[in-house]
Amino acid sequence: MDASNNAGKTLEAQAKAFFDSAPPLHNSHKISQDLNHFIQHNSSSLENGEARRIVCVTSGGTTAPLEQRCVRYVDNFSSGHRGATSTEYFLKAGYAVIFLHRRGSFQPFCRSLPDDPLLECFEPTNDLNIQVREAYSEALKRAYLYHHNAVTDCLLLKLPFSTIFEYLQMLQMIAISMRCVGPRAMFYLAAAVSDYYVPWKDMVEHKIQSGSHLLDVKLVQVPKMLSVLRKDWAPLAFCISFKLETDSSILLNKANAALDKYNMHAVIANELLTRKEQVVVVTSAEKITVLRDNSEYANDVEDPLIKLLSERHTAYIEDSGR
Amino acid sequence: MDASNNAGKTLEAQAKAFFDSAPPLHNSHKISQDLNHFIQHNSSSLENGEARRIVCVTSGGTTAPLEQRCVRYVDNFSSGHRGATSTEYFLKAGYAVIFLHRRGSFQPFCRSLPDDPLLECFEPTNDLNIQVREAYSEALKRAYLYHHNAVTDCLLLKLPFSTIFEYLQMLQMIAISMRCVGPRAMFYLAAAVSDYYVPWKDMVEHKIQSGSHLLDVKLVQVPKMLSVLRKDWAPLAFCISFKLETDSSILLNKANAALDKYNMHAVIANELLTRKEQVVVVTSAEKITVLRDNSEYANDVEDPLIKLLSERHTAYIEDSGR
Numbered sequence: 001m002d003a004s005n006n007a008g009k010t011l012e013a014q015a016k017a018f019f020d021s022a023p024p025l026h027n028s029h030k031i032s033q034d035l036n037h038f039i040q041h042n043s044s045s046l047e048n049g050e051a052r053r054i055v056c057v058t059s060g061g062t063t064a065p066l067e068q069r070c071v072r073y074v075d076n077f078s079s080g081h082r083g084a085t086s087t088e089y090f091l092k093a094g095y096a097v098i099f100l101h102r103r104g105s106f107q108p109f110c111r112s113l114p115d116d117p118l119l120e121c122f123e124p125t126n127d128l129n130i131q132v133r134e135a136y137s138e139a140l141k142r143a144y145l146y147h148h149n150a151v152t153d154c155l156l157l158k159l160p161f162s163t164i165f166e167y168l169q170m171l172q173m174i175a176i177s178m179r180c181v182g183p184r185a186m187f188y189l190a191a192a193v194s195d196y197y198v199p200w201k202d203m204v205e206h207k208i209q210s211g212s213h214l215l216d217v218k219l220v221q222v223p224k225m226l227s228v229l230r231k232d233w234a235p236l237a238f239c240i241s242f243k244l245e246t247d248s249s250i251l252l253n254k255a256n257a258a259l260d261k262y263n264m265h266a267v268i269a270n271e272l273l274t275r276k277e278q279v280v281v282v283t284s285a286e287k288i289t290v291l292r293d294n295s296e297y298a299n300d301v302e303d304p305l306i307k308l309l310s311e312r313h314t315a316y317i318e319d320s321g322r
Numbered sequence: 323m324d325a326s327n328n329a330g331k332t333l334e335a336q337a338k339a340f341f342d343s344a345p346p347l348h349n350s351h352k353i354s355q356d357l358n359h360f361i362q363h364n365s366s367s368l369e370n371g372e373a374r375r376i377v378c379v380t381s382g383g384t385t386a387p388l389e390q391r392c393v394r395y396v397d398n399f400s401s402g403h404r405g406a407t408s409t410e411y412f413l414k415a416g417y418a419v420i421f422l423h424r425r426g427s428f429q430p431f432c433r434s435l436p437d438d439p440l441l442e443c444f445e446p447t448n449d450l451n452i453q454v455r456e457a458y459s460e461a462l463k464r465a466y467l468y469h470h471n472a473v474t475d476c477l478l479l480k481l482p483f484s485t486i487f488e489y490l491q492m493l494q495m496i497a498i499s500m501r502c503v504g505p506r507a508m509f510y511l512a513a514a515v516s517d518y519y520v521p522w523k524d525m526v527e528h529k530i531q532s533g534s535h536l537l538d539v540k541l542v543q544v545p546k547m548l549s550v551l552r553k554d555w556a557p558l559a560f561c562i563s564f565k566l567e568t569d570s571s572i573l574l575n576k577a578n579a580a581l582d583k584y585n586m587h588a589v590i591a592n593e594l595l596t597r598k599e600q601v602v603v604v605t606s607a608e609k610i611t612v613l614r615d616n617s618e619y620a621n622d623v624e625d626p627l628i629k630l631l632s633e634r635h636t637a638y639i640e641d642s643g644r
Binding site: 066129 | 389396397399426446518537539540
């Protein structure tokens with residue numbers, strides 16, 4: 001099927017064309033095994049008789065390759081700070097987290113460390129050895145131990161992606177694997193996903209030659225997979241998507257439009273310059289502004305945000321059980 | 323001046339239009355100070371009466387933003403492995419190194435460490451503390467101390483870039499600052515530099531809206547700054563550029579063409595899949611295949627490569643002095 005022309009096709013046909021044209025996912029068997037083990041482990045009852053909730057947090061930006069042997073690609077900027085920080089608070093709120101993240105993006109529990117931890121966290125000793133700097137020793141210990149414990153307790157599963165093809169194939173696998181979790185599943189879709197891509201089969205195999213004065217890159221729209229996720233892949237899951245804009249005047253309208261169009265349970269509206277200070281949770285019934293608590297330096301807007309979403313998720317699960 | 327139409331302009335006019343249209347470099351004053359201090363420090367005589375040679379190693383890929391408040395950009399893939407590894411061997415060969423690198427790319431002396439050093443280099447102890455894993459302790463110590471010593475001895479200056487605008491502005495500053503070094507200066511241009519960009523003033527300020535089925539991105543050619551570097555910025559320096567192709571059948575012809583076109587002293591030809599095993603040094607007089615020594619696991623193709631280039635640089639300095 002031709003993926004390069006979506007016009008007039010049903011969404012299902014667009015999605016099928018996208019996946020048919022995508023290069024196969026590496027080690028999909030291993031990913032599938034890890035996923036099933038993680039979901040089964042976290043579906044057995046907790047001490048209070050309830051099963052644990054599982055959230056899939058997506059984080060960082062996807063790339064859209066312009067060449068099959070990828071030298072050039074269009075990248076969507078995202079540090080992954082939102083996804084990584086939210087993962088910490090979801091774990092704190094008792095969730096098991098599948099962290100689907102861009103390779104090399106921000107990781108949970110590493111925020112209080114310097115940019116280049118290896119070179120900044122250590123100092124030389126007099127006997128030509130190295131030691132952890134006093135100023136970073138607590139942060140390093142905390143980062144390591146929280147992360148280590150979450151992974152060994154099977155509460156955190158980290159899955160990396162780079163391209164839009166990898167991201168959407170993995171998201172589909174996760175969603176289908178999580179069907180058995182029903183309404184206890186949440187999708188928290190914070191990744192910055194490419195809107196446009198070059199279908200794999202339309203791409204030149206080798207590096208684009210730089211002969212002419214102009215390069216004209218024609219990209220086609222990525223099918224709106226949020227709709228497919230809600231409708232087909234995981235119809236019972238509680239779904240949160242994000243709307244990031246640099247222009248505040250169109251932000252809430254765009255968030256509202258996304259809520260309707262993709263049938264999300266909530267859309268988190270955030271503006272590029274203030275995104276660490278405040279977000280607006282847009283649902284069909286209300287718009288709630290969530291602010292970072294500025295009384296202490298280390299507070300995050302994700303702290304009240306995840307508390308709010310966890311409460312709404314609880315209500316959603318109760319409603320689903322009636 | 324309009325940067326969007328290079329056709330028919332002289333190279334000087336194209337370069338001027340590029341720089342006129344570029345957003346101003348952040349902290350250019352600090353960079354200039356650091357550069358001048360570094361170059362002055364390394365221009366005083368060594369014990370043998372000669373002054374130290376200085377190489378500017380460029381490393382990693384540049385981005386070409388598609389929006390002024392950058393969410394989307396075209397990226398040129400490069401891990402920075404070549405530049406980082408070469409930097410180690412240039413230091414070993416007695417050079418002072420200005421390492422102009424893509425933010426977040428591979429760093430010198432960090433090769434033998436795992437991908438995620440923070441989480442893989444440590445292990446928990448019985449008393450709820452952490453310690454460096456025995457398997458990584460030597461590598462970590464070596465990475466830290468070599469790096470630390472090179473920086474504190476003023477033999478390594480690290481300058482990061484992301485966009486093509488930052489890269490070319492910084493390269494120009496470095497080249498002009500290094501003029502006083504004459505033929506003792508080398509440029510080892512291993513960065514993967516964008517061939518095409520969107521002139522800053524042609525860019526939309528806000529995020530491109532994803533309404534239509536097709537996105538048509540029109541990029542214009544980046545002026546061939548290698549020529550400007552050779553001719554105007556640093557006419558006495560020894561200049562090495564790189565040619566990377568995925569298609570081996572056109573590689574040597576492209577390398578030869580680059581040698582003539584930009585008047586380089588050598589072009590290093592390398593193919594994507596075999597670039598860690600072999601490269602070909604193309605000069606006007608010869609083509610020398612340089613192979614990695616496979617007798618030991620840890621050897622690098624950069625070891626014989628930098629030895630060869632250092633010898634050629636010595637001969638070039640002697641020739642210049644006649």
